[in-house]
Amino acid sequence: MSPLAKALSVAIFMSAAGHAAAADTATPATRALGVIRSNPAATRLSAYDNFQVRGVIVDRDGTEHVRMDRTYQGLPVVGGDLVVHSKAGVLKRTSVTQAAPLNLSVTPTITAQSAITAAGVQFGTKFDTVPKSGLVVYARTAKPKLAYEVLYTGTKADGTPTRMHYYVDAANGAILEKFDDIETGTLPGTGAQTGTPPTTPVTTPAIGPGNSLFAGNVTLNTQFNATRHIYELTDTTRGNTHINDIGNGYRGAGTLIVDADNKWGNGATNDRVSAAVDAAYGFAKTWDFYKTAFGRNGIRNDGVGAYGAVHYSVNYVNAFWNNGCFCMSFGDGNGTTVRPLVSIDIIGHEVSHGVTAATANLVYSGESGGLNEATSDIMGTMVEFFANNPNQPPNYLIGDEIFITPAWNNYIRAMFKPRLGPDKTSPDCLPSATTPSNGITYQNFTMMDPHYNSGVANHFFYLLAEGAVVPAGYEAGTPANLGPSNLVCNGNVGLVGIGRDKAMQIWYRALTTYFTSSTNYAAARVATVNAAGDLFGAGSAEQNAVTAAWDAVSMSP
Structure with a gap:
């Protein structure tokens, strides 16, 4: 990893x-x-x-x-x-990524224990496993350094697992970088099971109806376990993807969801299986989207399915992908304003973190962290358009389905105008070294939470796909009151999109072929221009559109 x-x-x-x-x-x-x-x-x-x-x-x-x-x-x-x-x-x-050939000593000045202590001062005492450390060469800056990577694991106040990584200078104990990325580890407490392993069960594929919270009545691929005489929520047609119930806990993998008559959920939260139906449906549609659009056979392109754990923790208003256990966990929301986080765009978003980890492995920090988040927003949205379910009408809003009270501004992020989002923090435009965006300087932009600086890439993708066209319900005279000039940073109100299909092919090509773990916005621009040239030809209308879309989300130099 x-x-x-x-x-x-x-x-x-x-x-x-x-x-x-x-x-x-x-x-x-x-x-x-x-x-x-x-x-x-x-x-x-x-x-x-x-x-x-x-x-x-x-x-x-x-x-x-x-x-x-x-x-x-x-x-x-x-x-x-x-x-x-x-x-x-x-x-x-x-x-x-690396700036120059390496030439440095690999003999540390401080001990591993000293590095663990230095990192522990920042992490605190609420860790649940023994901290780990190992020597690395830290080459993300112009001057490479020998460092210890120190890992602390624990649980955040909201119940989210945390795997906090620190790069500690092996010469003086200074913290060079830190990040929290649960995709790099297993859920806290996950371990080997005890007892005698059961014999391999006899199973056969099956198909059963599901009644979901968001997607309506759907058809699910399941399997019949003849050994246990029970149906299981396992999709044998998609790499044995399966859905577990974690029982509102946060340790372990949970228990595989089963049913006696192969009829799943009742469309309401009083049946715990209803959320699992959405999860199974979303996993299936995400798998099919990547297979249809890009020929990708599963998240790692190896035909192996992941698993999802529904009912994670209590009143947990979040969902996350964990690359260590190759799994995803879904919270139930708080029950007052937010429903279970199993809408299809959220599932597509989180599963796409796994695709990113398997390809460019964009670091979840700084600008590359923003591009990581944006990739999940982009692909999660494309999954929603691919499914085209009338119960979840596709749009460029992230998470709008999960809010109990529908409203024009009840969503997590708006791709077409990031600043319109509930946080009012995401800048619409990429700041330059001399010109801030929405009061945010470039230096501050590089240090923002990835959920915020991802907005610029989301904005770029929307303009590349759709052009300077305001989505229905947000035009002049609505509460948002947007016009084309509100969607571009350079005044190019005549910007024309190339369509979703071409735009997503360009982004996927850039992600899988040109992005590296530390790609930033400047490099993403070069990568997407190269990707468009590969797919549609140098100097093509599509390649020119990529350049125009980046210009439309960038502040003047």
């Missing part, structure tokens, strides 16, 4: 011809390693580097995009990941 930290720009380096790798290399991975050795400047290669392949994409024309993690003298390099883009062993470009 890759540590997370504050992002630097991803530099895109071009090579007119590159250097050919050895002709006898046989696979994309071995060819990419040859390209790295032949192009040390472009790949920031040092004599002590080694690489591990994490993903391979091969285009129809034979261009290979190989994603790699780097080690230096055997230590993980935080920010050392890269993507090698080559064809027939000849370098085309690299997507690389």
Whole structure:
């Protein structure tokens, strides 16, 4: 698993011809390693580097995009990941985070225990496992440093698991970076079961009706367990995706939801299975969306399904993806203003965090954290449009279905105008070094919570897909009272969209092919322009539209 930290720009380096790798290399991975050795400047290669392949994409024309993690003298390099883009062993470009080849000592000055103590001063005493530490090379800044990565686990006040990572300078104990990312670990208390394992049950696929909270009456793929003589909420057609009930607790995985007659839920919260129906439906639609739109076979593209745990904690107004257990947990809301968080856009959002972790692995901090959140908003919204369920009409609002009292401003985020959201914190435009956006400077923007600085990428995607068109219900004369000029930052009210399908293909291509763990907004612009060129041609209308959409969400330099 890759540590997370504050992002630097991803530099895109071009090579007119590159250097050919050895002709006898046989696979994309071995060819990419040859390209790295032949192009040390472009790949920031040092004599002590080694690489591990994490993903391979091969285009129809034979261009290979190989994603790699780097080690230096055997230590993980935080920010050392890269993507090698080559064809027939000849370098085309690299997507690389690291600023220069590494040259530093890997002998620490302070002990691991000293690093744990330094991190513990910030975390406090409410941890539930013994803190862990390990040496890494921290290369997200211009001057790399030897550091300890220290992990503390516990539970936040609202019941959310917390896995707090700290990078502690191995020379002086200073905290270089910190982040909280539950996607990197298991739910607190999860462990091996005791007792004698049961024999493998005899199961057969089944189909049963479900009555959900949000999606209406739906058809579910389930299975009949002949050994237990019971139906189980397991989807054998989608990698054995299954839904558990965690019993309003927060430890462990919960219990697989079962039923005697293969009829699930009653459409109300007084039946605990109703929320599970929404979860099963949402997982299925998200799986089908990625398969139909991108040919992706499951979250990790390996055909393996995840599981969802409904009824997480008590009065928990949230949902989250945990990449460590390859699972998602859904709260029940507070029962007064917010319903269970199992609407389809939220499920698509959270599951898409798993896709991001399996591809670019965008760090959940700074600008890259915002791009991580935006990816989930974008893809969660596209899942909602893909499902096109009249009970959950698709739109560019995140989480509008979960509010008990419908209202024009009851939602979590508005992609078309982030500042319109309930928090009034997300800026509409990307601040420049000299020009703030909504009073937010660029320096402050880089340090914002990812749920807030994600708004600029959401805004970009909306304009790329739809253009400067105000959604129905938010136009002049409504409470929002928006006009086209309120949707753009540069006055380009004539901006025309290219449609959702093309826009999502460009974003997905950028995510899976060009983004690295530390991609920031400047690099995301370059990546999406390159992605549009790959898909639709250099100088195409679509590539020009990407540039115009970024211009429309950026403050003047």
